[in-house]
Structures are given as structure tokens and as C-alpha cells.
Amino acid sequence: MLALVDGNNFYVSCERVFRPALVGRPVVVLSNNDGCAIARSNEAKALGVKMAQPWFEIRHLEQEAGLVALSANFELYGDMSDRMMQVIGRYAPRQEIYSIDECFLDFAGIRGDLSDIGRRVRDEVLQVTGIPCCVGIGPTKTLAKLANHIAKSAKRKPGSYPARLAQVCNLGELAEEGLDELLAATDVGEVWGIGPRIGRQLADAGVTTVQALRAFDLATLRQRFSVVLERTVLELRGTPCIELEDAPSAKRQIMCSRSFGAPVCTLEDLTEAISTFAARGAEKLRN
Ligand SMILES: [Mg+2]
Incomplete structure (x- = not known):
């Protein structure tokens, strides 16, 4: 089993550690030269601010809704990331740091209740760094990523998924029907590696949910799409096809x-x- 640990609204969370008055307020972090929003607090998302939306389009929300905009401080985010990764890395022998705020852990050989371990990772990261994060656990990288999406959405949009999956979602814990139901409620575009273009092509083929993609005939899929997508489907079915890379390339x-x-x-x-x-x-x- 693998875990994907991902910091919530990472840049905004880093800023809030040092400016607690920003907690609960709509906050965005702007790219270099304050061009566009590259991180949004949940409150900013609720105002309808989109990822990478230009600042001039949302500037009016400063007056209208108390939106706070901050210039990015990448040195700070890099330091916070190092600390967070160090804490997380103690929980498994292998760790792949995937991006500034995301890493995979390989739980092979780890004993005990993995959901409990996930909750401990989350608690310790919050305690040591002040960064809230979510943990997704699954038998492949693609499923761990998806579990992380479910953990985040269950927290941020109550009712989207069962509340018990909020913050830590372990797909390995679910019965087969439970997993089917969850994947049927998830848009295919949430799958790792499926962008808007493939998403549209899949929709044309009648595939709009993760469950439908998982059930799609592999031979047809390879013919009409690609081996890459075939690999994604195998991963969704629990067959690992994407290796953990614990040495940086x-x-x-x-x-x-x-x-x-x-x-x-x-x-x-x-x-x-x-x-x-x-x-x-x-x-x-x-x-
Ligand atoms: Mg994140």
C-alpha cells in the first residue's frame, strides 16, 4: 500500500503559519510580479477564484469580500516543504517527494492500521509545521492520488463523500461495493494524468466517472486511446504500473x-x- 500526503492550499497555509490572523479569511498567493493566483484558501475558492486566474480579474474582491492577496515567498515555502517532508519521511522506509507539497510513502512491510498511521502523519505534520494536510492511501499511486482527492473533497465540500473519509481516506479499508460507489461518484477528470483533452474524448466515448473508466474494456481502450491510459486503468484496478521513484531524476x-x-x-x-x-x-x- 502507498500513501499520498498533500499539503492543503500549501502556499496559503505556509503564510497562515506566520500570520494566524489570515485563518478563516479568503486569501490568495500571487505568482511572481503578482500576475495571477497560484494558491487559494478554501474561503477564496468559495468566492469563485479559479486557479491561475489573473489578479486584475479578481482584484475587486479585495473591497467586496475582504480578499487578501499576498506576493509569493518561495524561499519560505521551500523551507516549510523541507520540514514537512522530513516529518512525513519518518513514517516509511521509502518516500518519493513528488512536488513541493506532495509526497508518496511506501507502506510495504509496515505493520498496524494504515488509516491510524495516516492520521498520525497528519497530526504530526500539523503539530510540527502548522501545515494541514490530507492523506490518501491505496494499492497504487493512481489510487493513492484519488484517495487524497476524496479526503480533501470530503473535508472541503461536505456531502460530496462520506464524512468519515475526510482528511484521511484509505481505499484499502473499503469493501468492493463501497469502492464502486465512491468511484461512480467521482468525475473521471480527477484521475491522475487525465487532463481536459482526454477527459473530453472519454466523455465522447460515454465515460464520465472513474468507475466507468475502471470498467472499460482494456483492448478497446488501447486501440482508441493509448497505452498510457491503459496503464492508468490497470492502476485504478489495483495493479501497480507506476514505480515509486525515491531518487530524484x-x-x-x-x-x-x-x-x-x-x-x-x-x-x-x-x-x-x-x-x-x-x-x-x-x-x-x-x-
Ligand atoms: Mg496541495
Whole structure:
């Protein structure tokens, strides 16, 4: 069994650790140069703020709804992430750090009630770092990811899933019918690796829920879609196809990208910005 531990609204949660007055308020963290929202508190999500929505589109909510916008502080988030990953890593011999706020744990050989362990991970991360997180547990990475989505949604949108699955959702604990029901209530677009384009193609083929995808004929799937999607379906059925990578892989790209906070109208301004970021890109390359 694997667990996926994921920090809730991570950047906002990091900011709230040091500014507790922000708890309970709608908060967004803005990308470099304050271009668009890259993290949203639940209260901001409830106001309808979308991921990556440009700041000028939501700025009016400052006055109208008390929205608080913060400039991103990536050094802080990196430090908080290190601390969080250290705490989580103590719970299993193998850990894959998947992104700044997400990691997989391999529970192979771990004895005891995994849901209890999941709750202990959550409690300790909250106690040591102040970051709330959710834990999804399942026999494959794809199912652990999905369990995490269920754990989060059950907490954030009461009624979407049974309340007992909030914060820690262990799919291994469910009877087969219980799992079917859960997956039938979940949109296929929530599956790891299924983006809007494949989602639309699947909808055309009549597949809108995770349960429908899981039941889809494998040969037809491979023919009409891809082996990648076939692998996803096998993972949904509990057959591991995606390995845990506990050693970081070599970087394949270097990026230094920013959104402008305001329209750029002169060549000079544009040149200046591009030289600065090109210099930063070259610095990364030399490192
Ligand atoms: Mg997260």
C-alpha cells in the first residue's frame, strides 16, 4: 500500500503559519510580479477564484469580500516543504517527494492500521509545521492520488463523500461495493494524468466517472486511446504500473518564467525584463 500526503492550499497555509490572523479569511498567493493566483484558501475558492486566474480579474474582491492577496515567498515555502517532508519521511522506509507539497510513502512491510498511521502523519505534520494536510492511501499511486482527492473533497465540500473519509481516506479499508460507489461518484477528470483533452474524448466515448473508466474494456481502450491510459486503468484496478521513484531524476528543462503584473508597452521595459530572466536562467544552467 502507498500513501499520498498533500499539503492543503500549501502556499496559503505556509503564510497562515506566520500570520494566524489570515485563518478563516479568503486569501490568495500571487505568482511572481503578482500576475495571477497560484494558491487559494478554501474561503477564496468559495468566492469563485479559479486557479491561475489573473489578479486584475479578481482584484475587486479585495473591497467586496475582504480578499487578501499576498506576493509569493518561495524561499519560505521551500523551507516549510523541507520540514514537512522530513516529518512525513519518518513514517516509511521509502518516500518519493513528488512536488513541493506532495509526497508518496511506501507502506510495504509496515505493520498496524494504515488509516491510524495516516492520521498520525497528519497530526504530526500539523503539530510540527502548522501545515494541514490530507492523506490518501491505496494499492497504487493512481489510487493513492484519488484517495487524497476524496479526503480533501470530503473535508472541503461536505456531502460530496462520506464524512468519515475526510482528511484521511484509505481505499484499502473499503469493501468492493463501497469502492464502486465512491468511484461512480467521482468525475473521471480527477484521475491522475487525465487532463481536459482526454477527459473530453472519454466523455465522447460515454465515460464520465472513474468507475466507468475502471470498467472499460482494456483492448478497446488501447486501440482508441493509448497505452498510457491503459496503464492508468490497470492502476485504478489495483495493479501497480507506476514505480515509486525515491531518487530524484535529472532535470530535463530549465525555466525562468513570469507573468507581468501590468501591461508592458515599451520595448525598453520588455528588454529589461527579458535580460533579467535570461540571466537568471543562465545562472541556473551554470549551477
Ligand atoms: Mg496541495
